[in-house]
Amino acid sequence: MTIQIETSKSGVPTAKLQIGEKELYLHSKYDPVKEAVRNIGSLEGYGLNTVFILFGLGLGYNLYELSKYARENLIIILEPNEELYLYSKELEHIKPIIENENVISLAGNACFNIYEILKQNTSIENYNHFKLYTLPYYDKIYADFYSQLLSIIHSYNLELQVQVNAIEKLSSQISRNLAENLPYIIEGYSIISFKEIFKDCPAVIVSAGPSLEKNIDELKDVQDKAVIFAGVRTLKPLLDRGIIPHFLCNIDPQDITYELAKDHMDLSIPVISLVHGNHILVEEWKGKKIFIPDDKLKNLVEYIFGERQDTIEVGGSVANSSTAIATYMGCNPLILVGQDLAFTDQKHHSDIASKVCEEDQKESSGDLLVEDIYGNRIPTSSQLYYYLNWFENYIKDHSNNTFIDATEGGAKIKGTKIMTLKDTIIKYCDQHINPKDKIKLIMENKENNVYYKGIEKLKNVLKELRVIKKCSKSNLEWSLELKRYYEGKSREEFNKILYQLDRNDEAINKAVLANELLFYYKQPGLLQIAQEFEPKIIEKEENAYQRILEKNEKLYKLQYNAAVHFEKTIETLIEENEIKLLTAFIKIQS
Numbered sequence: 344m345t346i347q348i349e350t351s352k353s354g355v356p357t358a359k360l361q362i363g364e365k366e367l368y369l370h371s372k373y374d375p376v377k378e379a380v381r382n383i384g385s386l387e388g389y390g391l392n393t394v395f396i397l398f399g400l401g402l403g404y405n406l407y408e409l410s411k412y413a414r415e416n417l418i419i420i421l422e423p424n425e426e427l428y429l430y431s432k433e434l435e436h437i438k439p440i441i442e443n444e445n446v447i448s449l450a451g452n453a454c455f456n457i458y459e460i461l462k463q464n465t466s467i468e469n470y471n472h473f474k475l476y477t478l479p480y481y482d483k484i485y486a487d488f489y490s491q492l493l494s495i496i497h498s499y500n501l502e503l504q505v506q507v508n509a510i511e512k513l514s515s516q517i518s519r520n521l522a523e524n525l526p527y528i529i530e531g532y533s534i535i536s537f538k539e540i541f542k543d544c545p546a547v548i549v550s551a552g553p554s555l556e557k558n559i560d561e562l563k564d565v566q567d568k569a570v571i572f573a574g575v576r577t578l579k580p581l582l583d584r585g586i587i588p589h590f591l592c593n594i595d596p597q598d599i600t601y602e603l604a605k606d607h608m609d610l611s612i613p614v615i616s617l618v619h620g621n622h623i624l625v626e627e628w629k630g631k632k633i634f635i636p637d638d639k640l641k642n643l644v645e646y647i648f649g650e651r652q653d654t655i656e657v658g659g660s661v662a663n664s665s666t667a668i669a670t671y672m673g674c675n676p677l678i679l680v681g682q683d684l685a686f687t688d689q690k691h692h693s694d695i696a697s698k699v700c701e702e703d704q705k706e707s708s709g710d711l712l713v714e715d716i717y718g719n720r721i722p723t724s725s726q727l728y729y730y731l732n733w734f735e736n737y738i739k740d741h742s743n744n745t746f747i748d749a750t751e752g753g754a755k756i757k758g759t760k761i762m763t764l765k766d767t768i769i770k771y772c773d774q775h776i777n778p779k780d781k782i783k784l785i786m787e788n789k790e791n792n793v794y795y796k797g798i799e800k801l802k803n804v805l806k807e808l809r810v811i812k813k814c815s816k817s818n819l820e821w822s823l824e825l826k827r828y829y830e831g832k833s834r835e836e837f838n839k840i841l842y843q844l845d846r847n848d849e850a851i852n853k854a855v856l857a858n859e860l861l862f863y864y865k866q867p868g869l870l871q872i873a874q875e876f877e878p879k880i881i882e883k884e885e886n887a888y889q890r891i892l893e894k895n896e897k898l899y900k901l902q903y904n905a906a907v908h909f910e911k912t913i914e915t916l917i918e919e920n921e922i923k924l925l926t927a928f929i930k931i932q933s
Contacts, residue, residue, distance in 0.1 A: 344484075346427055348402075351375055358402050358427070360480070367480045369401040379404035382476060386412045390877035392472045394419065394465055396457075398492060399478025400428055400448075403437035409476075410440045412880050417464055418446045421492070423485050425451035457492065461499045462736075467510065468873050470503040498732060505659060505729040510866045516596045518864035521640070522912045523622035525647070526920050529797030531632040533648050534615070534655065536785050539673035544776045545569040546674035549588065550662040551576035551696035552683030554752035558764040559680070559695070562586050567779075568772040570674055574661035575603040575624075577681065580695040588612060589778045590633075593620035594657065594664045600624055613782065615668060617657065618644055619863065631786050635668070643859040647800055658733035659726075666737065666746075676745035676771055680764060683753025684731045685713060685723040714755045716748065723754060731756065747771070798920055805913045807857035812906035814847035819899040821847075826892055851902070860913075861905045868901040 344362050351357040353374040360367045371378040382405050393416055397405055400422040409418065420441070422428040428450035432441050441448055447460055473496055482489045547562060547569045549555070555577065562571065563586055573581055573588035575595075581588055593600060593616035601623040613631040614624070618640055625632060636644035638654045645652045655671050657664035662682055669677055681693060711728050715721040723731070731754055738746050738758030748759035749767045762770075821843050851858070876894035878887070 542673035546669035550681035553687040553690035555681030555693035572665040807854035815903035
């Protein structure tokens with residue numbers, strides 16, 4: 344394939360590809376500029392959250408036309424022909440555009456990094472906001488990559504959909520869990536105490552996929568030879584076989600988590616919980632409690648624990664999260680059991696896995712097909728596909744670790760070694776490592792006055808909440824004043840209002856701990872506001888002003904309501920736990 348640069352009828356350059364005897368023009372022979380105007384079309388309906396993907400830079404006419412309007416949007420250029428890219432990026436009208444910070448260029452084999460680029464540079468606000476422009480013939484010349492590109496964009500959008508659905512469904516529960524768990528976080532253990540404690544020890548992640556019953560009995564012989572992580576669905580089938588896991592992972596915020604494990608609350612094994620894991624399970628669990636912060640709550644959790652905290656890249660499922668936790672603890676290899684990630688034999692869970700009722704087993708239909716470990720196609724759901732993608736990307740990012748899929752069924756997880764569990768145990772679980780002793784050693788010491796200190800810290804968080812409440816209410820009132828200004832008030836009055844708004848915003852932003860506490864509670868509202876008041880690429884000044892006013896009003900109202908809600912919650916927690924502390928003190932004195 345060769346490229347020739349010719350002069351079009353309008354006098355500007357055009358590009359011709361010579362493929363064997365075929366001649367294909369990437370741009371119009373007559374007027375490439377007018378063609379680009381038609382290609383890009385009107386951008387009036389698009390907002391600043393739209394991500395524009397140009398499959399093929401060519402001589403940059405589409406990019407030039409797009410950049411006239413989409414000055415703040417993320418633009419991703421994919422040019423498989425590296426020679427053409429190197430030529431075009433130096434063109435006078437293209438070079439300054441490509442150098443803009445909102446433009447990302449991938450050329451040649453680097454185009455295959457598109458998933459990573461999307462992951463690093465987009466968020467849930469970009470859900471359903473991807474626009475692809477393809478140069479003529481590129482879908483045929485680069486047919487395999489084009490097919491992959493469409494699949495990647497679709498798959499990534501599904502990932503965002505799972506996150507959006509989780510926010511809409513779970514944010515209220517997550518925020519409640521966080522508040523209710525605070526007293527237990529105060530007296531509990533931080534995951535940082537367990538960093539690298541099982542260096543190069545094998546870990547078994549037991550999941551509830553349909554294949555679990557094939558080999559769960561093999562785990563009877565590895566209780567002292569591997570670190571076993573269970574979720575609430577696999578706890579009962581393990582215990583029924585005399586297999587006691589070393590950790591129970593409490594990741595799901597929903598109350599079904601407690602329902603699935605409620606008959607085993609007296610177990611002495613520690614539970615590892617996200618700080619916003621289900622609060623009923625945390626409260627009722629009689630064993631020790633280990634907590635993991637996420638990156639949105641790091642400052643708050645560090646303040647409560649009084650020491651630096653690590654965040655762990657937990658995924659959407661218990662198995663995702665257990666794998667990340669085991670890696671953090673230094674475990675290697677990571678052995679996956681019952682991790683089908685697909686509807687093996689048309690089932691979502693193993694028949695031996697715990698369930699609350701028949702409704703509990705119902706999930707979204709298997710509307711996607713993926714490759715299984717035997718090379719066949721197997722149905723899965725968008726949610727399971729999201730977990731599968733998480734595993735594959737996590738494995739790619741942790742190439743120094745060995746990941747073994749010992750499920751003996753289900754979807755193929757790229758990057759894993761596929762082995763039977765029996766062979767895996769023979770090869771990797773051949774030495775006694777005594778996990779229980781290592782866990783016990785860490786959990787022997789805990790400062791006696793930690794609870795008292797924790798209550799004092801909650802009182803400081805409460806002070807910050809009251810600052811947010813007061814300033815949000817004030818700014819809500821000032822925002823209404825701005826509306827009246829728009830109808831005719833003076834510039835002096837306008838500047839006075841802006842000063843008050845800025846002053847209150849500064850006070851709100853300084854309340855870092857309280858803001859983190861409110862984060863998940865506000866998420867559904869923030870997402871709705873972002874969608875409703877998304878800035879448009881093409882927007883009249885008066886429309887933009889009105890949009891900003893209405894957006895700010897809703898933001899301050901959301902912030903105020905969140906602060907009021909949590910003020911009552913934290914007041915109650917402090918009161919209950921001061922009584923608890925006083926009762927304990929009286930017992931000691933008597």
